[in-house]
Amino acid sequence: MSLKTVNKVFLFVGFVSLIHAAFSAAQHRSYLRQTSQESTSIPLDILIQTLVSLVIIIYNIVQIVAEFKEIRANAELQEKSWETLSNLQSFYIFNHRGKSLHPSYVPPINERVDEF
Numbered sequence: 036m037s038l039k040t041v042n043k044v045f046l047f048v049g050f051v052s053l054i055h056a057a058f059s060a061a062q063h064r065s066y067l068r069q070t071s072q073e074s075t076s077i078p079l080d081i082l083i084q085t086l087v088s089l090v091i092i093i094y095n096i097v098q099i100v101a102e103f104k105e106i107r108a109n110a111e112l113q114e115k116s117w118e119t120l121s122n123l124q125s126f127y128i129f130n131h132r133g134k135s136l137h138p139s140y141v142p143p144i145n146e147r148v149d150e151f
Contacts, residue, residue: 042098049091056085
């Protein structure tokens, strides 16, 4: 069996165990009502079963889901070259006032300057 199959089996066992713990807690409450006892808390064995089931479920879901990316910012940037890192196309501006300050700039004929 593969590792993912084993994790799926443990995930199923964890869910069955959690459902059993919930049923046991409900049955314990029903018993306390029938005997007219005060409802203080859930017994320790049911609480431990619930916590162990949750840990099994969480661990196996994390193992089944997928590969996680690293949190470090430079992990994705290591494969890129220096030229592609400085290539920010959203900052490219082609039509701006700076070109009119150049000494060899000739304005197009269709541009009209309105004077006030």
